Amino acid sequence: MDKQIRYGRITSTLVANLAAIAGEKNVLTGDERQNYSRDEAPGSDQAVPDLVVKPGNSREVAEIMKLANEARVPIVVRGAGTGLAGGAVAFYGGIILSMERMNRILEIDRHNFVATVEPAVTLEELYRAVEEYGLYYPLYPGEKSAALGGNVATNAGGMRAVKYGVTRHFVLGLEVVLPTGEIIETGGKFVKCSTGYDLTQLIIGSEGTLAVITKVLLRLTTRPGKTEILFIPFNSLHEAIGAVPDILVRGIVPVGIEFMEKDAIQMVEEFTGKEIPLHSHEAFLLIIVEGADDDEIQRMSSDIGEVCLNRGAVDVYIPGSERAKRNLMEAREKFYPAAVHLGILDIADVVVPRSRIADFMVEARKIGEEYGIALVACGHAGDGNVHLCMMDDGTELHRKQAPELLTQLFKVGVAMGGTVSGEHGVGSIKKKYLDIALNESEISLMKRIKRAFDPNNIMNPGKVLDIDSSKS
Amino acid sequence: MDKQIRYGRITSTLVANLAAIAGEKNVLTGDERQNYSRDEAPGSDQAVPDLVVKPGNSREVAEIMKLANEARVPIVVRGAGTGLAGGAVAFYGGIILSMERMNRILEIDRHNFVATVEPAVTLEELYRAVEEYGLYYPLYPGEKSAALGGNVATNAGGMRAVKYGVTRHFVLGLEVVLPTGEIIETGGKFVKCSTGYDLTQLIIGSEGTLAVITKVLLRLTTRPGKTEILFIPFNSLHEAIGAVPDILVRGIVPVGIEFMEKDAIQMVEEFTGKEIPLHSHEAFLLIIVEGADDDEIQRMSSDIGEVCLNRGAVDVYIPGSERAKRNLMEAREKFYPAAVHLGILDIADVVVPRSRIADFMVEARKIGEEYGIALVACGHAGDGNVHLCMMDDGTELHRKQAPELLTQLFKVGVAMGGTVSGEHGVGSIKKKYLDIALNESEISLMKRIKRAFDPNNIMNPGKVLDIDSSKS
Numbered sequence: 021m022d023k024q025i026r027y028g029r030i031t032s033t034l035v036a037n038l039a040a041i042a043g044e045k046n047v048l049t050g051d052e053r054q055n056y057s058r059d060e061a062p063g064s065d066q067a068v069p070d071l072v073v074k075p076g077n078s079r080e081v082a083e084i085m086k087l088a089n090e091a092r093v094p095i096v097v098r099g100a101g102t103g104l105a106g107g108a109v110a111f112y113g114g115i116i117l118s119m120e121r122m123n124r125i126l127e128i129d130r131h132n133f134v135a136t137v138e139p140a141v142t143l144e145e146l147y148r149a150v151e152e153y154g155l156y157y158p159l160y161p162g163e164k165s166a167a168l169g170g171n172v173a174t175n176a177g178g179m180r181a182v183k184y185g186v187t188r189h190f191v192l193g194l195e196v197v198l199p200t201g202e203i204i205e206t207g208g209k210f211v212k213c214s215t216g217y218d219l220t221q222l223i224i225g226s227e228g229t230l231a232v233i234t235k236v237l238l239r240l241t242t243r244p245g246k247t248e249i250l251f252i253p254f255n256s257l258h259e260a261i262g263a264v265p266d267i268l269v270r271g272i273v274p275v276g277i278e279f280m281e282k283d284a285i286q287m288v289e290e291f292t293g294k295e296i297p298l299h300s301h302e303a304f305l306l307i308i309v310e311g312a313d314d315d316e317i318q319r320m321s322s323d324i325g326e327v328c329l330n331r332g333a334v335d336v337y338i339p340g341s342e343r344a345k346r347n348l349m350e351a352r353e354k355f356y357p358a359a360v361h362l363g364i365l366d367i368a369d370v371v372v373p374r375s376r377i378a379d380f381m382v383e384a385r386k387i388g389e390e391y392g393i394a395l396v397a398c399g400h401a402g403d404g405n406v407h408l409c410m411m412d413d414g415t416e417l418h419r420k421q422a423p424e425l426l427t428q429l430f431k432v433g434v435a436m437g438g439t440v441s442g443e444h445g446v447g448s449i450k451k452k453y454l455d456i457a458l459n460e461s462e463i464s465l466m467k468r469i470k471r472a473f474d475p476n477n478i479m480n481p482g483k484v485l486d487i488d489s490s491k492s
Numbered sequence: 493m494d495k496q497i498r499y500g501r502i503t504s505t506l507v508a509n510l511a512a513i514a515g516e517k518n519v520l521t522g523d524e525r526q527n528y529s530r531d532e533a534p535g536s537d538q539a540v541p542d543l544v545v546k547p548g549n550s551r552e553v554a555e556i557m558k559l560a561n562e563a564r565v566p567i568v569v570r571g572a573g574t575g576l577a578g579g580a581v582a583f584y585g586g587i588i589l590s591m592e593r594m595n596r597i598l599e600i601d602r603h604n605f606v607a608t609v610e611p612a613v614t615l616e617e618l619y620r621a622v623e624e625y626g627l628y629y630p631l632y633p634g635e636k637s638a639a640l641g642g643n644v645a646t647n648a649g650g651m652r653a654v655k656y657g658v659t660r661h662f663v664l665g666l667e668v669v670l671p672t673g674e675i676i677e678t679g680g681k682f683v684k685c686s687t688g689y690d691l692t693q694l695i696i697g698s699e700g701t702l703a704v705i706t707k708v709l710l711r712l713t714t715r716p717g718k719t720e721i722l723f724i725p726f727n728s729l730h731e732a733i734g735a736v737p738d739i740l741v742r743g744i745v746p747v748g749i750e751f752m753e754k755d756a757i758q759m760v761e762e763f764t765g766k767e768i769p770l771h772s773h774e775a776f777l778l779i780i781v782e783g784a785d786d787d788e789i790q791r792m793s794s795d796i797g798e799v800c801l802n803r804g805a806v807d808v809y810i811p812g813s814e815r816a817k818r819n820l821m822e823a824r825e826k827f828y829p830a831a832v833h834l835g836i837l838d839i840a841d842v843v844v845p846r847s848r849i850a851d852f853m854v855e856a857r858k859i860g861e862e863y864g865i866a867l868v869a870c871g872h873a874g875d876g877n878v879h880l881c882m883m884d885d886g887t888e889l890h891r892k893q894a895p896e897l898l899t900q901l902f903k904v905g906v907a908m909g910g911t912v913s914g915e916h917g918v919g920s921i922k923k924k925y926l927d928i929a930l931n932e933s934e935i936s937l938m939k940r941i942k943r944a945f946d947p948n949n950i951m952n953p954g955k956v957l958d959i960d961s962s963k964s
Contacts (some may be wrong), residue, residue, distance in 0.1 A: 131737040131847035132876075154741065177684040186684055188693070189661060202933035209845035210876045212649040212658055212914035214697050215929050216956060217938050221660070221693035225686050242743035265603040269626065271714035271784070312743070373681035375603035404604075404682045442684035457687050461674035465944065466689050472940035484688060 027112060027478075028092035030070045038073050038115075041083045046121065048072040056116045059103040061449055062364045063412075069096065069110035074118045078195060078203055078234035081117070085232065086201035088115060094481050095199070097228040099140060099167030103174060104367065105447025107227045112481045117232060119169055125149050126235070132209045133240040134192060139169025139233050146238070156243040158184045158275075161443070162353055169233045175225035177443030179276040179308065179352070182268075182402035186443065188224050195235035196223055199474045207237060222469070227445050228480040230473040244310035246317045247275070249345050251337040252328045253301030257281060260303040261378035263331035264401050267307075272323055277402030278306040278352050279377070284398045288351050291358035296351050297337055297344075305333075305401060306352055355398045355407070363412035365393070365422040366449075368429050372438035374404035383432045384408060391425045393418055405442040406433075423452070430456045446484045454485070499584060499950075500564035502542045510545050510587075513555045518593065520544040528588045531575040533921055534836045535884075541568065541582035546590045550667060550675055550706035553589070557704065558673035560587060566953050567671070569700040571612060571639030575646060576839065577919025579699045584953045589704060591641055597621050598707070604681045605712040606664060611641025611705050618710070628715040630656045630747075633915070634825055641705045647697035649915030651748040651780065651824070654740075654874035658915065660696050667707035668695055671946045681709065694941070699917050700952040702945040716782035718789045719747070721817050723809040724800045725773030729753060732775040733850035735803035736873050739779075742799065744792055749874030750778040750824050751849070756870045760823050763830035768823050769809055777805075777873060778824055827870045827879070835884035837865070837894040838921075840901050844910035846876035855904045856880060863897045865890055877914040878905075895924070902928045918956045926956070 039047045048056075049071055057066040075081045088095045094114030101108055110116050123140035130153050135146060144164040146157050161171060161178035170176070172194070177186040184190075193207025196219075206220040207213060223231055254260040260279055267274065285299050298304075307324055311317040325336040339345045356367070372380045381397060384406075388395040394413075399406040408429065410422055430440045430453050439457045441450055455463060467485055470477075477487045511519045520528075521543050529538040547553045560567045566586030573580055582588055595612035602625050607618060616636040618629050633643060633650035642648070644666070649658040656662075665679025678692040679685060695703055726732040732751055739746070757771050770776075779796055783789040797808040811817045828839070844852045853869060856878075860867040866885070871878040880901065882894055902912045902925050911929045913922055927935060939957055942949070949959045 129845075129847075130741065132845045133740065134845075175686045175690075177686075181683055185661070188690070189657070198933065198937065204931065204934045204937070206934070208843075208909050208911060210843040210910060210914070211653055212843050212872070212875055212877050213911055214647045214649075214841075214915050214917045215911045215913045216918060216926060216934070217702075217941055218647075218660070218693055218697055219934065219937065221690055222941075225688075225690055230689075241745075242741060245743070268605065269602065269714060271717070273713075369686075371680075371682040371684050373601075373604045373606075375601075400684070403684055405684050437680050438682060439680060439685055439687045441687045442682070443686050445686045446688060454688060459676065461670065462676045462678070462688070462691065465670065465676070465691065468944035469689055469694075469941060472937065472944045 027094055027114060030093060034087060034091055034093070035071065037087055038084060041080050042073050042075050046074040056098060056118060057109065059101050059106060059108050061104045061106045061447070062360060062366055065106065065109070065111070067109050067111045069116040070113050072116045072118055074121045076121050078197060081197045081232050081234055082201040082203050084117065085197050085199055088478055089199050089201065089476055092476055092478060095478050096480050097232050099170035100142060100165055102163045102166040103170060103447060104444040106449040107174065107445050107447030107480070107483055109448065111448060119167065122234065128153050128155065129209065130155065134209045135238045135240055137168055137236050137238065139236065140167045142167055143171065150240055151243070154243060155240040157238060157240055159187060159190055168236055168238070172224050172233055172236055173227050174445035175443065177405065179278060179400065181400060182277055183273050183275045188221065190239045191220060191224055191236060192239050193237035194220050194223055194233055196231035196233050198231050199476065199479050209237060227447060227484050229470060229484050230479060245312045246314060247308060247310045248317045248321055249339060249348050250307040250309070250321055250324055251297065251339070251348050252305045252307065253298045253334045254303045254305070254332055255301065255334060257303040257381055258378040259332040260305050261401055263305065263328045263333065264374060266327045266331060267324055270323060270327065272320055274324070274402065275308040275310050276400065278398065279401040280304045280306065280352065280355070280398040284355055284396050285351065287362065287396055288354050288358045291361050292350065292354055294347060298335060301334055306348060352398065359396060359409040359411070363414070365410040365412045365419060366426055368406070368408040368426060369441045369444040370406045370408070370429060370433035370438055371442035372404045372406065372433050372436045374402060376436045377401055377404060377406060380406060380433060380436055384429055387425060387428045387432070391421050393421065393425055404438065427453060427456065448483055451484060451486070499566055499586060502565060506559060506563055506565070507543065509559055510543070510556060513552050514545050514547050518546040528570060528590060529581065531573050531578060531580050533576045533578045533919070534832060534838055537578065537581070537583070539581050539583045541588040542585045544588045544590050546593045548593050550669060553669045553704050553706055554673040554675050556589065557669050557671055560950055561671050561673065561948055564948055564950060567950050568952050569704050571642035572614060572637055574635045574638040575642060575919065576916040578921040579646065579917050579919030579952070579955055581920065583920060591639065594706065600625050600627065601681065602627065606681045607710045607712055609640055609708050609710065611708065612639045614639055615643065622712055623715070626715060627712040629710060630713055631659060631662055640708055640710070644696050644705055644708055645699050646917035647915065649877065651750060651872065653872060654749055655745050655747045660693065662711045663692060663696055663708060664711050665709035666692050666695055666705055668703035668705050670703050671948065671951050679709065699919060699956050701942060701956050702951060717784045718786060719780060719782045720789045720793055721811060721820050722779040722781070722793055722796055723769065723811070723820050724777045724779065725770045725806045726775045726777070726804055727773065727806060729775040729853055730850040731804040732777050733873055735777065735800045735805065736846060738799045738803060739796055742795060744795055746796070746874065747780040747782050748872065750870065751873040752776045752778065752824065752827070752870040755868050756827055757823065759834060759868055760826050760830045763833050764822065764826055766819060770807060773806055778820060824870065831868060831881040831883070835886070837882040837884045837891060838898055840878070840880040840898060841913045841916040842878045842880070842901060842905035842910055843914035844876045844878065844905050844908045846874060848908045849873055849876060849878060852878060852905060852908055856901055859897060859900045859904070863893050865893065865897055876910065899925060899928065920955055923956060923958070
C-alpha cells in the first residue's frame with residue numbers, strides 16, 4: 021500500500037453532519053460495521069470501515085461526497101458485496117457508502133425498452149420486474165443477488181455474452197455523483213450518441229474509483245420464445261473448444277457456450293450431491309440456445325449437434341424436462357461455490373481469444389503441475405473467458421506460491437492476446453497483476469484520467485490503480 | 493475561437509524532419525494542401541493547413557507526434573474527409589495528418605471473427621474483404637467511401653443500429669498514438685474486459701482530440717441468409733412512428749427502421765429522376781429485415797405488415813426484384829446528397845427517445861414555420877435519430893437565422909430526453925450547441941479528460957470542446 025497517502029480522520033463533527041444528511045439511523049459506527057468488512061473474494065483480506073453511511077437519494081450522496089472531499093476522507097461505494105476482487109473493502113479506512121437503501125426500480129419504459137433503476141436493485145428484482153411488461157434483461161452474470169450498480173462498476177459479464185455481450189452493452193445512461201458532489205447525467209434513452217466523450221462507458225468498469233453511480237438506464241429486449249440447453253461430452257478439451265468456431269461460422273449464435281472439465285463436474289457433484297449425466301467423459305460443452313419457437317430451437321440444436329459430432333463429440337444430451345435443464349444450469353452455476361466450499365487459494369478470470377482456450381489450458385495445466393497446485397477450470401468457451409480455481413491444500417507453501425502461479429498464468433494468457441480480468445474486475449486483489457496486461461503508458465494515462473475525476477484520490481483508494489497522492 | 497491559444501509555427505527544420513520521417517513525397521506544402529481544406533459538412537468553412545503529412549505506419553505517426561508536441565504545433569487527423577461536422581479541418585493551422593497511406597487490411601481472423609485494419613481502409617473495402625471469408629461487418633453508416641478510422645472517431649451509426657448498434661459496439665480494440673508519441677494498444681480479440689478503464693470506448697467518438705487511431709480491431713458476424721425491405725406508406729408521420737414500438741414489442745428485431753416524409757421523397761425523386769412507388773402518401777416507414785431463410789423473412793414481413801396495417805398503414809409494399817430493392821434503399825441513401833444539391837443551410841442530427849420522434853417533428857415544424865425556413869426530414873425511426881435539413885433559399889436573413897433555428901430544435905430535442913448529435917459528431921460546427929445537451933460539470937470534466945491525454949492541446953484544437961491553453 022502506498023505510504024504517501026495521508027487521509028483525513030472521521031471527526032465527531034463529520035459523523036454529526038453525515039447523520040444530518042442521511043438520518044441518524046443510517047450512519048453506523050458500531051459493531052454492524054463488521055458486516056461491511058469484506059466481499060466474496062476467496063480468502064479476501066478484511067477491513068472494518070470507520071463508518072458506514074446509507075444515503076437515500078442522489079442529493080444525499082452529493083452532500084456526503086462534498087463533505088468527504090473537503091475532509092479528504094476515503095469513500096468506498098458498496099452494493100450487494102458480491103464482488104470477487106476485493107473492490108468494495110475499505111482498506112484505507114474511511115467511509116463505506118452503502119447504496120442498499122437506493123433500491124427502487126424507477127421506471128420501466130415499454131415504448132423505448134428502457135429500465136431506470138437505482139444502484140441497489142438486484143438482478144433478480146430486475147428480471148422479475150421487466151417480465152411483467154413482456155420485456156427481458158438478457159444479461160446473466162450468475163449471481164442474481166448482485167446489485168446492478170455493482171454490475172455496472174465491474175462491467176459484469178456472465179454466461180450470455182456470446183449473443184448479448186456484457187453489461188457495458190446494455191447501459192444506455194447513468195446518473196453519477198462526482199467526488200466534488202456534482203451530479204451529472206450521461207447518455208439517455210437512445211443508442212446513438214456522438215456528443216462529446218462517452219462518460220457512460222468510461223464509468224462502467226471503473227470499480228467505484230471515479231464516481232458514485234446513483235441511477236442506471238438499462239436497455240431491455242423482448243423475451244425469447246424458447247430456450248434449450250445442450251450438454252455435449254468430448255474426449256478432450258481440445259476437441260470441445262475446436263467445435264466452437266465451427267458452430268459460430270455456420271451463422272448459429274447461441275446465447276452462451278460454456279465449457280467444463282471432468283474434475284469440475286466431479287467437484288460440483290460432490291458439493292450438490294446430484295449426479296450429472298454423462299459425467300465420466302473428459303470435457304463438456306454446455307450450450308444455451310434461444311429461438312422464436314420449437315422449430316427454430318430444433319433446427320439450431322440439430323445443427324449444433326451435427327457440428328459437434330463431426331468434431332468428435334461422444335454424444336449430444338438435450339434434457340427432456342425443465343427440471344433436468346435446471347440441474348444442468350446448476351451444475352455450471354455451482355462451480356464457484358463448490359470450489360469455495362473445498363477451499364481455494366484464488367480464482368483467475370483470464371480472457372484469451374476464444375480460439376486459444378484449449379492452448380491456454382494446456383499451458384495452465386503445466387504451470388499448475390510445476391507448483392503442485394491443483395487447478396480446476398470452467399468458463400465461457402464462446403467468449404474466451406476462463407475461470408481457474410487454484411485449490412487450497414492447506415499448506416503455507418502453496419498459499420505463498422499462489423501469487424507466483426497466478427502471475428505465470430496471466431503472462432501466458434496475455435501472451436496469447438488476452439487480458440487478466442474478463443468480468444470480475446481488478447479491485448485490490450488483482451491490482452498487482454495489472455502491469456502484465458497494460459504497459460506503463462496505459463497505466464500512467466489511466467492515472468491521469470483518475471485525477472481528472474478525483475484530484476484528492478478519495479474514491480476507493482488502493483483499487484485498480486495505485487495513485488501517489490503526495491504528487492497531486 | 494480561443495484567443496489564448498498560442499501555437500508553434502511550422503519551421504523549415506520541422507518540414508525537413510517530417511520529410512525524414514515520412515519521406516519527402518509524403519509531406520505537402522504546396523497547392524495540393526487545398527484538397528485537405530474541408531470535409532462534407534454543408535457550407536463548411538474552409539481552412540488550408542500549413543502542411544500535410546502522410547505517415548506510412550504507427551512508428552512514423554509516433555515520431556511525428558513527438559515533434560509536433562515539442563513544437564506545440566496543431567495536429568488534425570484526417571481519414572477520407574467524409575465527415576459532416578467540420579471535424580477534420582485545420583482551423584488553427586498546423587499539420588493535417590492524413591492517414592490515406594495506412595489503408596491495409598492486416599488480418600481477417602476467421603476463428604475469432606475479428607478484422608484488424610489500418611484506419612484508412614474504407615467501409616466498402618472491408619465489406620468486400622470479409623465477404624470472401626463468409627463473414628460480415630453489419631454496420632452501415634451509408635457513406636461507403638468513409639474510412640474506418642473516421643467511423644471510429646465519430647462513432648458512426650447509420651441504418652442498421654436497431655439490430656446491431658453503432659460503431660462503438662463493434663470495436664474490440666485499438667492501437668493509438670498519444671500526443672506524446674507513446675503507442676498504446678487497448679482491448680483485444682475478446683468481448684469481455686474488466687481490466688482498468690476502458691480506453692477503447694473513451695477514444696471512440698473523441699473526434700481526433702485525444703489520440704491518433706492507427707489500428708482498429710473490429711468484431712465481425714456471419715452473413716445473414718436473406719434480407720428484405722418493406723416500404724410502408726401512412727397518412728401521417730404520427731401513425732408511422734406509432735407503429736414502431738408495436739413491431740419491436742412483438743419480438744421482431746428489424747435491422748433498421750427508417751422514416752421519410754413526402755417532401756423528402758419528392759426531393760429525392762427530383763434529384764435522381766426516378767419515381768418512388770406510392771410516393772403520394774404523407775409518410776413512410778422503410779423497414780429492413782434479415783433472416784436465416786425465406787420462411788423466416790416471410791414470417792417477419794407478414795408480422796410487420798399486420799402490425800402496421802393495424803396502426804393505420806395504407807399499404808405494405810415489398811419490392812419484387814433486387815433492382816426494386818436497390819432503388820428503395822437508394823431513395824433513403826440519396827436523401828442527403830439530394831438536399832445538398834438543392835442547397836442546405838445545415839443538417840441537424842438530433843436523437844430523441846424513439847417514442848418521441850413524432851412529437852419532436854411536430855415541434856420542429858412549428859419552429860421551422862416561425863422562421864420561414866423549410867425543413868425536410870428523414871431519419872432512423874427505430875433508434876430515435878432524426879436528420880433535419882434546413883433548406884437554403886439563398887437569402888442572407890435565413891443564413892443568419894440558421895444557428896438560432898438549430899438552437900431551438902436542439903433545445904426541444906434535449907427537453908424530450910435526447911441529445912444534439914447521434915452520429916455525425918460535434919466537430920467545429922456543432923460545438924456551440926454542446927451546452928444544450930451537457931451541463932457545466934460534464935463539459936468541465938470532459939476538458940479535464942482532454943488535458944489528461946493532451947496537455948498541450950495540440951490534438952484537433954477547437955473541435956468538440958474549447959480548451960483554454962493559457963491555463964495549462
